[in-house]
Amino acid sequence: MNKFTTSVTALLTVLVLSMCSKPQATSFVAPSAQANTNPMGNTKGRNLLYFDATANFKRFSFQDSIKYYLAKSKDAGVTDVIVDVKPISGEVLYPSKIAPVMKEWGGFTKTEKFDLLSAFIEEAHKLGMTVHASTNIFVAGHNYFDRGPVYNDPAKKDWQSLNYTAEGMKPITTLKHKYSAMVNPALPEVQKYELSVLRELVSKYPKLDGVVLDRVRYDGIEADFSDASRKMFEQYIGKQVANFPADIYTYSKDRKSEDGKPVRVPGPLFKLWIEWRAKVIHDFIYEARAELKKINPKLIFGDYTGAWYPTYYEVGVNWASKEYDPSQTYSWATPNYKNFGYAEALDLYTTGSYYFEVDKKEAANIDVNTVNRSEAGQTRGTEDWYTVEGSAEMAMKITKGKVPVYAGLYVEQYKGHPEQFVKALKMCRAKSDGAMVFDIVHVINEGWWAELKRGLTE
Template sequence: MNKLVIALCAFAMLTAASCDGSGSKATADKKFPRKNILWFDATANFKRFSYKDSVIYYLKKSKDAGVTDVVIDVKPITGEVLYPSKIAPVMQDWDGFKKTENFDLLTVCIEEGHKLGLVVHASTNVFVAGHNFFDRGVVYSDSTKRSWASLNNTPDGLKPITSIKKKYSSMLNPVRRDVQEYELSILKELIGMYPKLDGIILDRVRYDGIEADFSNESREAYEKYAGHKVANFPDDIYKYEKEGDKPVRKEGVEFKKWVEFRAKVISDFIWEARKELKAINPKISYGDYTGSWYPTYYEVGVNWASKEINAKDYFDQATPEYNKFGYAEALDLYTSGCYYYEVDKSESKHIDKNNKERTEAGQHKGTADFYTVEGSNELAVKLMNGKAPMYGGLYVDQYNGHPEQFVRAMKMCQKKSDGVMIFDIVHIINNNWWNELKEGFKN
């Protein structure tokens, strides 16, 4: 009996050690590699990284600060690319600056990064091909691709996203096969051109938001999936009704099935892209970058959780079939934007949701625990369910003027996930926060 009691106690202690307070799988067992990731945005750093010596300088600065992995953005939201593609247009200028030095940014990052011991990933913005603020990009310059832009169901009726100038990203319609094939061709070209690249991280593999996409192509694809015609489109998905002077979205009879359908579209693409890219380079790390606000992330058509997670536990719009379209199992790396100023869960009670600006796609106002760095990390790790490493992502500009809060947020990501992803190096440079970066990377 004493041996049995001792054994049960030992098992209980091991079980407790494998979970954090939220019940999510902890990462203290070092199942996944610890990483300190730093993102290099394409347009924000375009001029700075148009000079080879500058690229090498900042790779060294990053390494000295404790960075283990760099992510080089080579396909910004315009749909142009920063490498010599034969498919996508190559970005030669940005914000009045024209590149003059002739060198391949990604080749330099790979070669010089590897000399320093850095792991080098490339990132691409997938279902987007234009910048609405500048009327620039593939959907603006290529007449054959203008119809690819999302058609949004707004309070003012159906509108192409290129006409909605408050939105800076000209998002595409992910359901279209020609869009999918075009984006896959760019990804395959990229992986084939750079065999020494360590990883690829996909960004914006999603819909624009709940308003997208209401084109004829989407209606036909949905009706085929649902197995019936939609009697009143788009009202049976949702419609707007006035409450006072404010239009309010009212869900229709098809809404939940529509949510499920959109999740399948994105999940299918994630799995297809993995298969195609691994066929070219089986060793490539296949990653994804999304927002952390899972209870509302269905609005952009994405279920980044494990298939074993019951989404109904997190939001009412989930159907039983929705769980099948989780894609954590497809990933080798996942980074989640834990984009909140408040660090500890205890700080959530101080959030004034009436004054809190949250403008990322699908992001709502609120004071739940997951609206903090700690809570969002815990939730993301739990939803990954041990299928892929999760690296908590921080948007540096949210801590502008508060370097101590930035360091606290970094340390929280280190504590609650497999490491930290910093977006973006431009803010570290502009704030001269290299010492803060180094401090935050310390375990």
């Protein structure tokens, strides 16, 4: 999710705090509505809590710890737990025959022999809680540790995103300010692999209630500018691109943005490029839903994205309803862009309302020079949707009631401000169908169990 990832040790916490098959994706035609009624049951008043894989690797390598923290979560008002089983390293936390299995992280090697996800499912179900498995999709390596399939598997090295930067074309593994080694979502071999991992997961755990996909997106506006992407884009528009990548955008030699970087200047095909990328993601979402529902029709099919919709086109994602037309409001959207909204494909949607400011009126106090907005697609601004209230309202508005929406918080943003955290939780519940909390590690570190309970139950 494009949530912040933290780690087990203090050193790793500092490092990762930034923190989260069709042969042709563009040929897939999605249905306009869901085939099944929502399996979530009563969607109002649910509260979701994430259990990050790496931040909690040591803690949840012991069954008694899983049991203990699930009970504390239940007491605090949590109804649903989201267990991260495929972090950004591309490894998984369950016995897989497809993906590499994470057995060590941060210098700690798991020795207790048990299946983590099975333990979560069994213990949570005893408490009447719902269990979702979270999987990071279009990422296959951790750039801070040079770890993961794009680093370790020669067959997957060329899957990594090729980014068009002001300094030229750069493989993402060379861009060490980015912690996620994202891959190219348009590559058929990437989609085939990720779908196989998802199918294995759902088949292996028939008692699993749901999945929540994360990072079903491009790295950012700079991605992906490989020759493969160019050819697929040309196929989509029905003609060759005369000047690639200049016809998509160029970098100004004279103009600088507020952060001192060269300004991107859109080319004649920029909007169509944005449209095509949204279709790539849209088609994958629908195909993943269809594949997993074949295995378990009752599976809750969910997705996480950031809440900053006005700029989320930069990562190739349109999480709105098809009934919402962004071209009426935003200059970057074509009239056709609305066709690639995918809210209708979801049973659950959780969005990162990752802002310290809670009420819309607090937007007037935002200092753009100090805000921490390092997530993909985030920009600096003072509009009211840069608040918990405003972003939650926007999410409800543009999803058009097609899917239950759970506004989410990044707990670390409220460090030193417990009352603001409580206030934000209550706002998530008031303005959406419930609250999502990322991550339990921060609740534990801050000792905010009482605050969590107040925010989720009062």
